[in-house]
Structure formats: C-alpha cells, structure tokens
Amino acid sequence: AQSVAQPEDQVNVAEGNPLTVKCTYSVSGNPYLFWYVQYPNRGLQFLLKYITGDNLVKGSYGFEAEFNKSQTSFHLKKPSALVSDSALYFCAVRPGSSNTGKLIFGQGTTLQVKP
Amino acid sequence: NAGVTQTPKFRVLKTGQSMTLLCAQDMNHEYMYWYRQDPGMGLRLIHYSVGEGTTAKGEVPDGYNVSRLKKQNFLLGLESAAPSQTSVYFCASSYGAFLTDTQYFGPGTRLTVL
Numbered sequence: 001a002q003s004v005a006q007p008e009d010q011v012n013v014a015e016g017n018p019l020t021v022k023c024t025y026s027v028s029g030n031p032y033l034f035w036y037v038q039y040p041n042r043g044l045q046f047l048l049k050y051i052t053g054d055n056l057v058k059g060s061y062g063f064e065a066e067f068n069k070s071q072t073s074f075h076l077k078k079p080s081a082l083v084s085d086s087a088l089y090f091c092a093v094r095p096g097s098s099n100t101g102k103l104i105f106g107q108g109t110t111l112q113v114k115p
Numbered sequence: 116n117a118g119v120t121q122t123p124k125f126r127v128l129k130t131g132q133s134m135t136l137l138c139a140q141d142m143n144h145e146y147m148y149w150y151r152q153d154p155g156m157g158l159r160l161i162h163y164s165v166g167e168g169t170t171a172k173g174e175v176p177d178g179y180n181v182s183r184l185k186k187q188n189f190l191l192g193l194e195s196a197a198p199s200q201t202s203v204y205f206c207a208s209s210y211g212a213f214l215t216d217t218q219y220f221g222p223g224t225r226l227t228v229l
Contacts, residue, residue: 009155032215043119043205043220044158051215090157101146101165101209101216102173105157 002027004093006106013081013113021076021089021109029096033074034103035065038088047089050074061085081113117141119221121206127227128196136191136224138206146209147189148173148218149181151202158205164189196228 004025013019025031032051036044048059055067065076074091088110092103122137138147145166150158160173164183178200180192189208193200203225207218 004157034217036220041223043222044207046217046219049215049217092158101211101218102148102160102163103158103218105150105159107155107157 002093002095002104004091004104004106006089006091006109008109009107010110010112013111015083015113015115016080019078019081019085019111019113021091021111023074023076023091023106025072025074025091025093027093027095027097027104031072031074031096032094033065033067034092034094035059035063035074035076036090036092037061038090038108040087044090047076081111083113083115086111086113119206119208119219121204121221121224123224124222125225127229128193129229130197132196133192133194134196134226135193136204136206136226138189138191138208138221139187140189140206140208140219141187142208142210142219143186144208144219145186145211146216147183148207148209149179149189149191150205150207151175152205152223153202161191161204196226198228200226201228202226 034049035047050067058064091106119140148163149161162181167186170181206221209216209218
C-alpha cells in the first residue's frame with residue numbers, strides 16, 4: 001500500500017536551533033513530494049516540493065527539505081528556528097503512477113519552538 | 116485574487132440534517148478536491164473533480180455527494196449528517212493533474228454533528 005509516515009507527533013526545538021521534521025514514504029514509481037504548513041485555524045499553505053534534480057529543495061520562510069531515495073525519506077529542515085514557525089506540518093506524496101493528481105498525506109507533526 | 120474560498124467557516128448540525136459546503140476558486144484550475152482532516156489522521160480525500168461536470172470518489176466517499184456544475188465551484192453535500200462526519204473539511208484546487216502541480220487549499224470549514 002502507498003503511504004506516508006511522519007514518525008513524530010511533536011517536535012520541540014529552542015528558538016535559534018536547527019530543526020528537522022521527518023517524513024518517509026512508500027509509493028510506486030518515482031515520488032513527487034510536498035511539504036505543507038498549517039497555522040492554527042487556517043488552511044494548509046504550500047512550503048516546497050521535490051520533483052526531480054537536486055536532492056536539496058529550498059522553499060518558503062527559510063525551509064528546505066532533503067530527498068533521499070535510498071532511505072525513501074524527505075525530511076524538512078531549517079537552520080535556525082523561529083517561534084513563529086510553531087505550527088502543524090504535513091508531508092504529502094503523489095505517486096509517479098498517479099493520473100489524477102491525488103496526494104497522500106502523512107498524519108502531521110506539530111512543531112513547537114520555544115523562546 | 117482570493118485563491119480558494121470556502122463557505123461556511125463553521126456549522127453545527129443535528130444528526131440527520133443535510134447541508135452543502137461550497138468551495139470556489141478564481142485561479143482557473145481544472146482539478147478540485149475535498150478532504151477531511153481528523154486528529155492524528157492527516158487529510159483524507161473524499162471526492163475530487165478533474166473538470167467541469169466530472170466527479171470521482173476518493174478514499175472516504177461514503178455519506179457525501181459532490182457536484183461540479185461550474186469550473187470555479189465544487190460543492191460537497193451531506194444528505195443525512197452523522198456524528199462521524201464531525202471534522203474539518205478542506206477544499207483544494209490545482210491547475211491540472213501534472214505530477215508537478217501544487218494543490219492550493221482553502222481555509223477550511225469546521226463541522227460539528229450532534
């Protein structure tokens with residue numbers, strides 16, 4: 001079965017420290033990977049995506065993600081966390097075999113950045 | 116350019132009542148989607164549409180119906196609401212189904228069924 005896993009329900013980081021939010025996937029064909037962020041009582045906002053090429057993808061608000069094909073992972077990273085980064089983060093994948101544009105979402109990871 | 120909008124933002128229903136959620140997008144996107152978000156389960160696809168006049172079932176379609184009479188609108192209907200349909204509902208749209216296309220989300224509708 002095709003799936004996305006975010007192994008941590010919550011990640012706690014001190015402001016100014018680097019952060020990592022983990023994501024692993026299991027899909028057929030080449031994966032197309034996405035990260036979204038959801039602030040309280042808001043919709044999902046697109047952060048970045050991996051399609052092909054460089055394994056390190058840069059996105060909005062200073063976030064980046066590293067695609068690792070051998071480990072089937074797409075971890076979200078930021079060198080220096082801000083309190084305002086506190087939110088719910090979703091990893092999503094579109095299987096390379098898809099012809100409908102459907103996304104498969106992970107269960108989400110809450111990021112808490114403390115001053 | 117409002118992007119994706121959803122109406123209403125909040126709603127409380129009694130078991131057995133019906134309602135329709137409206138999603139509208141002004142980006143001329145072909146594809147539209149309805150998801151529900153439940154704690155610890157991420158987003159699950161209810162129904163989707165690949166163009167005006169077409170709809171298809173997603174992962175959790177039971178108890179819901181949809182219509183796409185106009186390209187810019189995608190309606191989600193609950194004919195007889197049940198407490199299990201208490202959730203936050205998100206609409207999304209994308210330009211097409213190209214694998215690189217990004218889905219853009221609306222702000223959500225919080226539905227409670229008593």
